[in-house]
Amino acid sequence: MKENNTRREFIKKMSAASLAASATSIPLASFLSSCSKGPSSLPSTADTVILLWMAGGMAHTETFDPKAYVPYEKGVESKRVLSTFPKIPTVVDGLHFSKGLESIAGVMDKGAIIRSYKSADLGHILHTRHQYHWHTCYEPPQSVQAPHIGAWIAKELGPVNPVIPPFIAMGQRFTVGEAEELKAFHSAGFLGTEFGPFLIPDPAGGLDSVRPPKGMSLKRFEARYKLYKELANKSSFMQEGSDYQKESLMRSMEQSYRLLNSPEAKVFDLSEEPKEVYDTYNTGRFGLGCLLAKRLAQNGGRFISVSTEYEPFLGWDTHENGHTRAKKMKELIDRPIAQLVKDLDESGHLDRTLIILASEFSRDAILEGRPGEKVKDQVDQPDIIEDEKFYGMHRHFTDGSSILLWGGGIEKGLVYGKTADERPCSSIENPVVIDQVHQSIYHALGIHPETEYTIEGRPFYTTPDGHGKPILDLFGKPIA
């Protein structure tokens, strides 16, 4: 009873505090001016977004858009290889996936698939450049720092539950190759660090980020804060009078104390899950990330990303042994993703939670980049495959890939767009670009398509020049 009461009071105070904070959050010399379009007036179909990020370039022909299966045999020609797995049916009539994705195939009646995503044409491929583009909608480099889509959402909508940070990014470490490029887009950019990602590289340790420091009892934590408060009040510096800077500092310390002292932190504790559930999800760090994403979505998360983690030449970034590695990656993602969809559906949260699965681009056995735009090859692929390690999708393909969506107003069972069945397996129907993907997410959340801030005197929109349009078909509203 008492706890409940404190919590309510706390949330009341928190929102008052964050209101006050937002009123003064513009730093002295910031160029950020106010937003010209209010977000709250638009209808929405989702409150929460979960991004399942297939980092490293997931081949669509090996996963959600299978083509003719060519089994491995010594001497097979590379150009014959379109898919290295047989097709399997899904619960949606006529929709087929690739073998190894049986669980996800079983939940496609609750979601939709876009089969015609086209990545930007950025020339000589660098994964992190395309990832930057996917997550910010701007091609790097930019003359100001572009915010991550999660930061835009955090800025526009704030947290659902005031004690759960509105932008949480899981699964990616920043000690890997291309770490600096990864950091460049895991950022709120010019919106300010306040809206930046709350990073949880290892979901199993997520709880540590929202509790008092390791080894500190709650009692000690409270006593420590009390001491600080009393010292602050006693100090002559504070008695000289207040100004906006002192107040902003004191307020931020109070917010952090309240967050860390809140019972809500339990949401981050995976050990609260029954063992069977934990085991179902636990295919590795990605699987546990899905489990934590489920808990967060059920308790008021706003934007949550779970990444299979990008590390050059690992994960989906298959420069060789493509077939065996794709098989392993499917084992990593299949069960937890399907379970996430099912669990959120059962608890009733799927209706207002938009789940998206995507990758920066696809792969192909032959083509690097896209047809007609020859870019530098990064892998030696023999014409005739004599060694199984050359069997698979080893080159970067930017002309067609798949995006999966569930919940949050998404039309169930929809198949949108199409790629060619013969090489090049490019998008040939309703091609989709990143601006549309972002605008569809904003559409679901009720964020105005022309949301912008003025930075260094010029307007900076969520999607370049504010031109992007949502794909209304995804929401069961055919485009007029």
Add this chain to the structure above:
Amino acid sequence: MESFDWILQFLGRLHPLMVHFPIGLLVVALFMELLTLNGKRKGLREGIRWMVIIGAVSAILSTLFGWFLKSQDDYSGDLVDKHQYIGIATAVFSIAASILLQRTLQGKIKDFRLYRGVLMTTVILLTITGHLGANLTHGEDFLTGVLPGSDEGYDDSKGVALLAELKQVDSLDTAQQDRLNLEVRAIFAHNCYQCHSQNKQKGGLVLDSKEGVFAGGESGLSVVAGKPEESELFRRITLSPNHDEVMPKKGKVLKSSEIKLVEMWIKNGAHWSDQTLKVFPEAELALNMPSLPTSVQSHPIDKLVDSYFEEKGTEWPQEVNDHLFVRRAYLDIVGLLPSTQQIEKFVNDSDSNKREALIDSLLNDKHNYTQHWISFWNDLLRNDYSGTGFITGGRKQITDWLYNSLLTNKGYDQMVSELVNPSEASEGFIKGIEWRGVVNASQRTEMQAAQNIGQSLMGVNVKCASCHNSFVSNLTLEQSYGFASIFADSVLELNRCDKPLGRMAEVNFLYPELGEVEGESLEERLLNLAKVMVQPDNGRLYRTITNRIWQRLMGRGIIEPLDEMDNEPWNGDLLDWLAADFIESSYDLKHLIKRIMTSKTYQLRAAKYDRVEDLKADYVFTGPIVRRLSAEQFSDAVSQIVFPVYHTVEYDPSHAELKAQRVWHREVKFDRDVLPEPGKRYFRKTFSLSGGTISEATALLSVDHSYVIYVNSEKIASGNDWKRVGKYDVTQFLKPGKNVIAIEGENEGTIANPAGVLFSMKIKFETENEIQIDSDTTWKSSADIPKGEWTSIHFDDTSWNQVRNYGTANWGKLVNFNFNDENGEFARASLVKQHPFMKALGRPSRENVATTRDDNATLLQALELTNGEFFNGVLEEGAERWLKAYDKDSQKIVDNLYQQSFGRNPSEEESALLMGILGENASKEGLQDVFWSTLVLPEFQFIN
């Protein structure tokens, strides 16, 4: 049919008349209804009844007429629809209200509550409908337009004056024609460019060029010289505000003086002046050379501020005491806290000139000065030790050049010269950041150079104009491409919004009046640019840096934002005098810093501003403001007081080379080298010693995460913190012939993460000969628990693999990994690679120029301080160190902590609070908490 239409149209036009009946009647009805609450004033009832009934009827009629008006007079749009729907709802509710009232009066409904609720709703809807209707007629910003703060700030008084002047004369001379034309173009710029410019050509009409204006648009010729009545442009701007074709837009028309000016201009032949239009205010390039006012003040800055204060009616505020001054001076010049002894010495000094003497001595502390100010320059010049671009060789540091420039106090003209016309050491600045692949035309490296020179050095925004003509300054696309072409191998083709225009740029600096920069070659152009830029005539260059230094020392610039040097200064004479003085001093940055810091103005107590807005538009200077310690200052201060926050640097000014490599067991996944998994690994290095008797042998060791080290089977030591360099005397364990170093290392954590052994051993022989054994790839390792005496020289390690060098990227250079006797050094934060802790505290990632830091406290920042493992780890280690140093004497600890942190003793109250936590015998946990509570205090985190 036709005769019927006019009736509808006529009735429709009665809508604006009719709407006043329901508005008047229903609002008054509600008001009177409120008077009858609690059964009072029963006599009003009958009147109210009729008002509601007539109100409802007139509401229905209004709605009906409104509908006629819409269908006959061609209104459309969102606003009309909203007005219509809510209007219909109002009518429906008003009917409901009158029926409910009737039934209530008949006794069929028990009380008035339902009716009153409905009536209330009706009036609310009515208000909204009325407001929307007014917006339709008068424009959407009719109401809000007069609210304070929504004024667009465009001043038309100049136009009004010009109109009055020109009306007096019969025929205009050329100068007057020019002025008239420029004024008209300014009117276009403020009202029309938004849709009709080369950037956005609505209706095919372009008004920001002569050709465009006279070519007209899709509706024909816009201007017919001499004939306003035939000019489409004039027709459009003189239509009624409700007309569909009115310009600038429905509901918004030009001011009458503006319309008259346009008319006068067309009538007089629509003359087009050759002068370029300066739509936006632009600061003079040259400095005005203000003379110092006579004043009782002796310092030049104080003289100027004195007359400013006099003008504003401000009394000189008090100056800070010695305690505050010494803290300020140290933090501002060397970025460090003064030690207790340094404070005492300064406070007790009776020399009347001691403040200036302190400033001088701190400015002479070259390395510390450099290690503080380098952060400012790194931000400004977008220089960092890590970041995007390095991985593909598309970026270059200028750290070494910058460090030495500051160390030798190179003249600013020289620095600028070397930045724009660089040597290999300084070329990183104009080289920009190049990502692999194809980039947007506005982000090619030549354009980045133009943008960064513009922003950092000249305080002008070139970014907008690198994509299209700027919306925020007078810069055009031609100008920025002309500027960028200086840095290109060949002249660039113009691109608007990434689309080539088929026109080539003309090489030029942004301010051609300063001189010609064109040359035969890139080298020549850069040389010319350097000369043109650094000449004293380019006052803007020196004004910009002066303003930046002022802002650093005083908390707010004389012009804000710092990168928009065309804005109005709060004291132009002060800024220009300082800039001129800076030039006079041979561009001496230390002189500028000293000039500011020796003034009484700098030494004033911090002024209080309650709201951040007070520092913006209508700012009035009343003194310096409190400033938050930067990420680097905070980290260094904690390092000084508690325990080193950082142990490794990315840039080592001493350039001492380290031969040892950080090695670990080679780990492979899918035939790729990967990060090591957690777990124990075993390392061996065998070597032979000949050369006689060993006089001394010292080993240095750092292992991430932990180790046990053996020399020839003897256990020497163990450790679990790679940042603490183990320093061991191993003389007695070595012997002539074969020797072996064996290390059991462990990588902790739950997932793969960086790990490494760094080892160096210096062996001195009595012959004075010296050899060194370092960790490198000749070492061997195993992941399996070895069978047998693996630490012994007799162990067979032929089956072990060679280790892999894991590089330095994850660790940097350990400042204590050397054989010197000194210990306890810490790494200056400015030389440390970007780190999550500093990032949280506001150190920018230098992907773009960052000329100011966010000094606002954020939640993520507070979280990092409150539960961040990193910061709490530092406090824990510090607590151990202090307990030893002060023998757990709590009172001593508390006194020392306050003296070192704040330069003062704790008050009795403070002391009591702290002692309450610590007790007589301080515990580690207690002390850790005392550290935390002290270091996060505002008094510590601010420069007062």
